[in-house]
Amino acid sequence: MEGLIIHTVAINRQGELKHFEIPLSNNAKFITGLWYKVRLITDAESGVVTELKSRSPYQPEVIIGELSLSSNQREGVFYFGKIILDNANYGLLDYTGGVFRVNNYSHAKFPQSLKVKVDADTAIVHGYIHDNWGVISGRNVRYEIDLYIYQQLKEKP
Protein backbone atom coordinates (compact mmCIF):
# COMPACT_ATOMS: atom_id res chain seq x y z
CA MET A 1 0.00 0.00 0.00
CA GLU A 2 1.36 3.40 -0.93
CA GLY A 3 0.73 6.78 0.65
CA LEU A 4 1.50 10.30 -0.49
CA ILE A 5 2.10 13.36 1.64
CA ILE A 6 2.15 16.79 0.00
CA HIS A 7 3.74 19.49 2.12
CA THR A 8 3.78 23.11 0.98
CA VAL A 9 6.53 25.50 2.01
CA ALA A 10 6.13 29.21 1.27
CA ILE A 11 9.14 31.47 0.70
CA ASN A 12 8.59 35.22 0.85
CA ARG A 13 11.90 36.97 1.40
CA GLN A 14 15.20 37.29 -0.45
CA GLY A 15 17.71 34.78 0.92
CA GLU A 16 15.17 33.31 3.34
CA LEU A 17 16.09 30.14 5.18
CA LYS A 18 13.06 28.14 6.19
CA HIS A 19 13.13 25.01 8.30
CA PHE A 20 10.08 22.76 8.34
CA GLU A 21 8.91 19.39 9.57
CA ILE A 22 6.78 16.87 7.69
CA PRO A 23 4.97 14.36 9.90
CA LEU A 24 4.90 10.85 8.44
CA SER A 25 2.02 8.41 8.73
CA ASN A 26 2.02 6.19 11.82
CA ASN A 27 2.15 3.05 9.69
CA ALA A 28 4.83 4.25 7.24
CA LYS A 29 7.44 1.59 6.46
CA PHE A 30 9.67 3.26 3.89
CA ILE A 31 9.94 6.58 2.12
CA THR A 32 10.06 5.50 -1.49
CA GLY A 33 10.00 8.65 -3.56
CA LEU A 34 10.47 12.41 -3.66
CA TRP A 35 9.24 15.07 -6.03
CA TYR A 36 8.74 18.82 -5.91
CA LYS A 37 6.76 21.45 -7.73
CA VAL A 38 7.41 25.20 -7.68
CA ARG A 39 4.61 27.75 -7.90
CA LEU A 40 5.52 31.40 -8.40
CA ILE A 41 3.16 33.80 -6.61
CA THR A 42 4.91 37.08 -7.42
CA ASP A 43 4.17 38.48 -10.88
CA ALA A 44 6.75 36.89 -13.21
CA GLU A 45 7.08 40.08 -15.28
CA SER A 46 8.18 42.25 -12.38
CA GLY A 47 11.87 41.46 -12.50
CA VAL A 48 11.85 37.85 -11.36
CA VAL A 49 14.50 35.78 -13.14
CA THR A 50 12.83 32.86 -14.91
CA GLU A 51 15.60 32.11 -17.41
CA LEU A 52 19.30 32.85 -17.71
CA LYS A 53 20.44 34.33 -21.00
CA SER A 54 23.64 33.09 -22.57
CA ARG A 55 25.37 33.49 -25.93
CA SER A 56 25.46 29.77 -26.60
CA PRO A 57 22.28 27.81 -27.39
CA TYR A 58 22.65 26.14 -24.05
CA GLN A 59 20.94 28.03 -21.26
CA PRO A 60 22.00 27.22 -17.74
CA GLU A 61 19.29 26.16 -15.37
CA VAL A 62 17.82 28.60 -12.84
CA ILE A 63 18.67 27.41 -9.36
CA ILE A 64 16.01 28.75 -7.07
CA GLY A 65 17.22 27.30 -3.80
CA GLU A 66 18.73 24.52 -1.81
CA LEU A 67 16.75 21.69 -0.27
CA SER A 68 17.78 19.37 2.54
CA LEU A 69 15.65 16.55 3.91
CA SER A 70 16.65 14.41 6.85
CA SER A 71 15.27 11.69 9.04
CA ASN A 72 15.81 12.00 12.78
CA GLN A 73 16.93 8.40 13.09
CA ARG A 74 19.83 6.52 11.62
CA GLU A 75 19.33 7.52 7.99
CA GLY A 76 20.19 11.16 8.68
CA VAL A 77 20.23 13.49 5.67
CA PHE A 78 18.81 11.54 2.73
CA TYR A 79 18.39 14.32 0.19
CA PHE A 80 20.50 17.42 -0.24
CA GLY A 81 20.49 19.28 -3.52
CA LYS A 82 19.48 22.28 -5.57
CA ILE A 83 15.92 23.12 -6.46
CA ILE A 84 15.95 23.73 -10.19
CA LEU A 85 13.33 25.51 -12.26
CA ASP A 86 12.06 23.66 -15.34
CA ASN A 87 14.83 23.72 -17.91
CA ALA A 88 13.69 23.68 -21.52
CA ASN A 89 17.22 22.84 -22.69
CA TYR A 90 17.55 19.72 -20.62
CA GLY A 91 20.13 17.49 -22.35
CA LEU A 92 21.00 20.01 -25.12
CA LEU A 93 24.70 20.16 -26.03
CA ASP A 94 25.58 17.79 -23.26
CA TYR A 95 28.43 15.67 -24.56
CA THR A 96 28.99 13.77 -21.36
CA GLY A 97 26.17 11.31 -21.93
CA GLY A 98 28.43 8.69 -23.50
CA VAL A 99 30.70 8.56 -20.49
CA PHE A 100 28.84 10.06 -17.57
CA ARG A 101 25.20 9.19 -17.59
CA VAL A 102 22.93 12.21 -17.18
CA ASN A 103 20.99 12.11 -13.97
CA ASN A 104 17.68 13.84 -13.58
CA TYR A 105 18.72 15.44 -10.37
CA SER A 106 21.96 16.90 -11.72
CA HIS A 107 20.72 18.85 -14.74
CA ALA A 108 17.07 19.67 -14.27
CA LYS A 109 14.06 19.22 -12.12
CA PHE A 110 13.24 15.52 -11.94
CA PRO A 111 10.51 14.76 -14.47
CA GLN A 112 9.15 12.02 -12.26
CA SER A 113 9.56 11.16 -8.62
CA LEU A 114 13.11 10.41 -7.50
CA LYS A 115 13.25 6.84 -6.24
CA VAL A 116 14.69 6.50 -2.75
CA LYS A 117 14.41 3.89 -0.05
CA VAL A 118 14.60 5.40 3.40
CA ASP A 119 13.56 3.53 6.52
CA ALA A 120 10.57 5.40 7.92
CA ASP A 121 11.43 4.69 11.54
CA THR A 122 11.21 8.40 12.18
CA ALA A 123 8.04 10.24 13.11
CA ILE A 124 8.96 13.31 11.10
CA VAL A 125 11.10 14.37 8.19
CA HIS A 126 13.01 17.52 8.98
CA GLY A 127 14.18 19.79 6.20
CA TYR A 128 15.06 23.27 5.13
CA ILE A 129 14.90 25.41 2.02
CA HIS A 130 17.41 28.20 1.47
CA ASP A 131 16.24 30.72 -1.10
CA ASN A 132 18.40 31.65 -4.09
CA TRP A 133 15.68 32.89 -6.45
CA GLY A 134 15.35 36.16 -4.55
CA VAL A 135 19.13 36.52 -4.49
CA ILE A 136 19.56 36.22 -8.27
CA SER A 137 16.49 38.38 -8.90
CA GLY A 138 17.68 41.07 -6.48
CA ARG A 139 14.28 41.37 -4.80
CA ASN A 140 11.83 39.47 -2.62
CA VAL A 141 10.28 36.65 -4.62
CA ARG A 142 7.17 34.95 -3.25
CA TYR A 143 6.75 31.33 -4.23
CA GLU A 144 5.56 28.02 -2.85
CA ILE A 145 7.24 24.66 -3.12
CA ASP A 146 5.11 21.53 -2.90
CA LEU A 147 7.14 18.60 -1.62
CA TYR A 148 5.75 15.18 -2.49
CA ILE A 149 6.81 12.39 -0.15
CA TYR A 150 5.81 8.92 -1.34
CA GLN A 151 5.69 6.32 1.38
CA GLN A 152 5.16 2.59 1.53
CA LEU A 153 2.70 1.74 4.29
CA LYS A 154 2.56 -1.34 6.45
CA GLU A 155 -0.32 -3.64 5.58
CA LYS A 156 -2.95 -3.99 8.26
CA PRO A 157 -2.80 -7.41 10.00
Place this chain on the structure above:
Amino acid sequence: MTPALAQEYIKRRMHELGFGDNYHIRLKHFIIRQGETRVEKAYNSFYILVEEPARLQIKSQNGFFELANTNANEMQYEHHGKITIRHTGGAIARVRFIQVIPYK
Protein backbone atom coordinates in the same frame (compact mmCIF):
# COMPACT_ATOMS: atom_id res chain seq x y z
CA MET B 1 23.19 25.18 24.44
CA THR B 2 25.19 24.74 27.63
CA PRO B 3 27.87 22.01 27.85
CA ALA B 4 25.72 20.10 30.39
CA LEU B 5 22.71 20.15 28.10
CA ALA B 6 24.93 19.15 25.17
CA GLN B 7 26.18 16.08 27.07
CA GLU B 8 22.63 15.00 27.89
CA TYR B 9 21.56 15.66 24.31
CA ILE B 10 24.48 13.65 22.88
CA LYS B 11 23.70 10.67 25.11
CA ARG B 12 20.06 10.56 24.05
CA ARG B 13 20.81 11.34 20.41
CA MET B 14 23.33 8.50 20.09
CA HIS B 15 20.78 6.08 21.54
CA GLU B 16 18.20 7.43 19.12
CA LEU B 17 20.59 6.85 16.21
CA GLY B 18 21.22 3.29 17.34
CA PHE B 19 24.84 3.70 18.49
CA GLY B 20 24.05 3.33 22.19
CA ASP B 21 27.13 4.16 24.25
CA ASN B 22 29.52 3.43 21.39
CA TYR B 23 30.98 6.86 20.74
CA HIS B 24 33.98 9.03 21.53
CA ILE B 25 33.78 12.73 22.24
CA ARG B 26 36.35 15.42 21.49
CA LEU B 27 36.33 19.11 22.37
CA LYS B 28 36.90 21.48 19.47
CA HIS B 29 37.65 25.15 19.90
CA PHE B 30 38.05 26.93 16.58
CA ILE B 31 39.52 30.39 16.13
CA ILE B 32 38.38 32.02 12.91
CA ARG B 33 40.08 35.15 11.62
CA GLN B 34 38.61 37.95 9.52
CA GLY B 35 37.71 36.74 6.04
CA GLU B 36 38.48 33.13 6.87
CA THR B 37 36.31 30.21 5.80
CA ARG B 38 37.03 26.85 7.33
CA VAL B 39 35.66 23.56 6.07
CA GLU B 40 35.43 20.60 8.43
CA LYS B 41 34.73 17.17 7.03
CA ALA B 42 32.45 15.43 9.48
CA TYR B 43 31.00 12.62 7.43
CA ASN B 44 31.59 10.08 10.20
CA SER B 45 31.00 12.33 13.16
CA PHE B 46 28.63 14.93 14.55
CA TYR B 47 29.50 18.44 15.70
CA ILE B 48 27.33 19.81 18.51
CA LEU B 49 27.50 23.54 19.19
CA VAL B 50 27.93 24.32 22.88
CA GLU B 51 27.63 28.09 22.59
CA GLU B 52 26.11 30.69 20.35
CA PRO B 53 29.01 32.27 18.45
CA ALA B 54 28.81 35.80 17.14
CA ARG B 55 30.25 36.92 13.79
CA LEU B 56 30.17 33.41 12.37
CA GLN B 57 28.02 31.56 9.89
CA ILE B 58 27.97 27.78 10.30
CA LYS B 59 26.44 25.81 7.47
CA SER B 60 26.03 22.09 6.86
CA GLN B 61 23.55 19.69 5.33
CA ASN B 62 21.63 19.76 8.62
CA GLY B 63 21.08 23.49 8.59
CA PHE B 64 22.48 26.88 9.47
CA PHE B 65 23.57 28.77 12.54
CA GLU B 66 24.11 32.50 12.28
CA LEU B 67 22.93 34.88 14.98
CA ALA B 68 22.96 37.86 12.63
CA ASN B 69 20.72 36.16 10.08
CA THR B 70 17.25 37.70 10.24
CA ASN B 71 15.96 35.69 7.31
CA ALA B 72 15.93 32.31 9.05
CA ASN B 73 13.11 30.81 11.07
CA GLU B 74 15.30 28.31 12.97
CA MET B 75 18.93 27.61 13.86
CA GLN B 76 20.63 24.23 14.09
CA TYR B 77 22.97 23.15 16.87
CA GLU B 78 23.78 19.74 15.40
CA HIS B 79 25.93 19.62 12.26
CA HIS B 80 27.11 16.75 10.13
CA GLY B 81 28.81 16.14 6.77
CA LYS B 82 30.62 19.07 5.16
CA ILE B 83 30.56 21.89 7.71
CA THR B 84 31.49 25.37 6.51
CA ILE B 85 32.39 27.96 9.16
CA ARG B 86 32.62 31.45 7.71
CA HIS B 87 33.67 34.66 9.42
CA THR B 88 31.10 37.35 8.68
CA GLY B 89 33.09 40.43 9.75
CA GLY B 90 34.52 42.17 12.78
CA ALA B 91 37.01 40.89 15.33
CA ILE B 92 38.42 37.36 15.53
CA ALA B 93 35.66 34.90 16.37
CA ARG B 94 35.76 31.75 18.49
CA VAL B 95 33.43 28.80 18.50
CA ARG B 96 33.33 25.64 20.61
CA PHE B 97 31.90 22.31 19.52
CA ILE B 98 31.71 18.85 20.99
CA GLN B 99 32.66 16.39 18.28
CA VAL B 100 30.92 13.03 18.64
CA ILE B 101 32.49 10.10 16.80
CA PRO B 102 30.31 7.00 16.84
CA TYR B 103 31.78 3.53 16.25
CA LYS B 104 30.35 0.06 15.85
